[in-house]
Amino acid sequence: VTHKPRVAIVATGDELVDVTTPPGPGQLVDSSAHALDALVREAGGIPHRLGIAGDTLEALAAMLATALTYDVVISTGGVSVGDRDHVRAALEAAGVTLELYKVAMKPGKPFSFGRRGGIPVFGLPGNPVSTVVGFELFLRPALLAMQGALAVERPRAPVELAAGYRKQAGRAHFLRAHVVRDGARLLARVHAKQGSAMMSSMIGCNALVELAAELTEIPPGGTAPAILLEAV
Structure with missing residues (x-):
């Protein structure tokens, strides 16, 4: 693909309602699909929100049949191991070969990737921050590469953390943070809620601070690499 890729966005989950519908008990607003709409546009693609598929194999299969007529497919939710998470089964039934399932990262572990012919199919988690982080790490570079861009990664730079942070080993963490320039230094304040x-x-975060999988603690003033989401 060298033209602007047409991107089908499929949300899944009986609990989801569109942003135009006030949520009732047990319901959630589908913020992920709208975030993806904006992110796809920013990456040069043409987003097409196909709606919300219910948690049945039949509903997912019907929407995927339409989605697979586009250049790229993105689904949100339904890629974990819950009894009602049918996305993987629906993809396989549609002839999509899954090449990747689960990434050792937080947020965004239940990420999947597959293909049907030349159509890439990305499965993102349902939680909205996981959706955004997964898009930044995997989909944005892919969409830019499909358009022939030479630089597909956002700028990275070492930042100094204002406060320490602890985590368990085993998964890389991508922390939302606000980065400011102080002379030659870049100072990062990690959001209190991750x-x-x-x-x-x-809101107000302009970077993702990356903590390696094997790391368990970084002290105040410690340095870590960060993906800069905007110029600092």
Whole structure:
């Protein structure tokens, strides 16, 4: 693909309602699909939100049949191991060969990738922050590469953390943070709330601070690499 890729966005989950519908008990607003719409546009693609598929194999299969007529498919939710998470089964039934499932990262572990012919199919977690982080790490570079871009990665730079941070070993962590320049230094303040469902934690953040999988603690003033989401 050298033209602007047409990107199908499929949200999944009986609990989801569109942003135009007030959520009732047990319901959640589908913020992920709207975030993806904006992110795809920013990366040069043409987003097409196909709607919300219910948690049945039949509903997912019907929507995927339409989605697979586009250049790229993105689904959100339904890629974990819950009894009602049918996305993997629906993809396999549609002839999509899964090449990757689960990444040792937080947020965004239940990420998947597959293909049907030349159509790439990305499965993102349902939690909105996981969706955004997964897009930044995997989909944005892919969309830019499909358009012939030579530089597909966002700038990276070492930053100094204002406060320490602890984590368990085993997964890389991508922390939402606000980075400011202080002379030759870049100072990062990590958002206090790092839950993957906390979309509000993205407000005011302009970087993702990366802590390696084997790392368990970084002290105040410690240095870590960061993905800069905007110029600092």
